[in-house]
Amino acid sequence: MATRRGSASALLALLMCIGLAACESKPAPEQPKTTDARSVHFTAAGDTGVEEGAEAVLDKIKELSPDFNLHLGDMSYSNVPEQQFCDMVTGKLGKDFPYQLLAGNHESDGLQGDIEKFAECLPNKLPGLKGEYAKQWYVDMPQERPLVRVIMLSPGIPFEGGDELDYSEGSERWKWTENAINSAHEAKIPWTVVGMHTPCFSIGRYSCDAGRELTNMLVKKKVDLVLNGHEHIYQRTKQLATSVSCREMEARKGCMADTDDSLDKGKGTVFVTSGLGGRNIRPINHGDEEKPYFAAWSGSNEDPAMGTVDVRVTGSRMDVKFVPADGYTFTDSFSISR
Template sequence: MTALSKHGGGSRLAPATSLVLAVLLTACQPGPPVPPPSSESPASPSTSAAVPSGPAGSAPAAPTTAPAAPTAPAAVHFTAQGDIGLGTGAREVLDTISSLRPELSLALGDFSYEAGREHEFCDMVTGKLGGDFPYQVVTGNHESDGHDGDIANIVGCLPNRLPGLQGEYGIQWYADYPERAPLVRFIMVSPGIRFHDGNTLDYSRGSERWRWTAAALDGARSRKIPWTVVGMHTPCLSVGKYECQAGRDFTNLLIDKKADLVLTGHDHNYQRTHQLGRGQGCPALVPDTFSGGCLTDSDSAMVKGSGTVFATVGTGGVGLYEVNDQDPEAPYFAAWSGKNRDAALGTLDVTATADRLSARFVPAAGYTFTDSFEIGRK
């Protein structure tokens, strides 16, 4: 109620009352707008969060939906091969890869075999497989030192296509595939390869690159990625032309860390071991000898975690080398193909699911040799 004072036939507000009214009118004016609570961040301590309507005293309703967890794919499909070149054989193997329709291909080194023709090699690959196809490379000895090409040029025209790649692409890298809910960690390294300065990269025991590789394998296990696949150019075990260029200690590291599958090139043939592991009967795998204690599974259906399978797939297109079934390491091998026995160019075709890794050698047109194996969970 407003108090009025009559004076001389007119009316006016009493002074005290006038002051009260002014205060009230000021309080009724609109102030600066208060922004609504953000849905992007929690309310600040001085802001009251809205409570869903419901019975008095009831707790706020729980969210009706939760963020969806990454869904693992049913399978990952990839191919692998090295020692390719620019000839008819290379084109036939690329045609074979194209017909298999993999999601990616691991290229295990030795590409153009001639300096200055790297872009021609890249054009051949993209012409057969597509410009955006993940043709994932690691250097071989023919392009590492620049004499028969340069890995930097190959990387420039066949760049990485896998998200989340760690390391130096073309030299030493790993990537989980697919990036979310991965089924496979691909680890590509370069032991036994000579570079521009005339030195080979150091993968000796305890070296930085040794530790990097060990951590990449351990990291896959800690993330519970089902499969680890290591790719590199140089093999250790072989019934072909070369000795253990990858290094004895580094090869034993891959076995100790239980890499599931190790893929190599360099020897221009196909060779695939039984599953190999270390234990009481095999304190270390020693090149150029055979120890039955290192064989953990010798049939074509193997168990994950029991050992490592080594496969040389130097059948990407260039001329083949011979194989020697009298080699002291021959009992480690389940299958081989070379110039003098079941000769075949082709690719390894691999499918990985959460429970099984299945592989088969697929020959290029005109060849008949095949091989297949699988590794499954218990």
């Protein structure tokens, strides 16, 4: 019996060793991949003024608590001192908040306001900005391992002496813009956003003040998002792209890469006009030939609202929405994924 018990014990030990070896030979379980949890959050609106609507929009921006705000031009309008506008902004958002400026036609030439004075009382607060603040500049956010390059331009509006800045093809400002986009792509910055006061595509009152050549270049370079003011409405295009059947942008199906609210990066460009920053709201022109371009809109004759565009980017996704000021109900949202 003792011999049998000894044999059984030896067999059990052998089996345990075999099991242990088998366990040791298995590869360690794969660790979950770490994801980049960083994000950049900003708001953008133009055509503000200093009335109650402007204050309501600033209150909403404060509530959203972005990292910075892009003003898309047209600030205090005529007969209102620049300092009054600046005091309204800093009173709502604080003196240290990055309320970043771009000239609009009401202050670019100094006749109804002076962009230089606005830039003095609301100076740049984003580190690493390159270019001429409030006219033509870009910045990477954040500075280290940036997620987005924001490029701000001033085509189609008069500056001192009544002359527009030259953004024609091959001009110095064209080359500067092209380089800002190309170098962002070369640096593998995930997202590129361009801001301009004047839109090109619109179902409001204006034509392509930004210029067809420059607009086509932004589309061909596949800038992810273009933000505009000038029109006192909200309007958002479908994702637009050039192709074999669409050499230059025209309001037809072949120029639209995607038409829903969930978009893929690299397929085209979305143009958003955020001109409901507080000034009087204007109507949508439902008879405009460019209406097929558009996916969403708000104006005085259709779901009127004041508010701001709210943008959040991570390494893999851009989420854009229109957030109305208190008392309004219109909303819109879309996303672009990598």
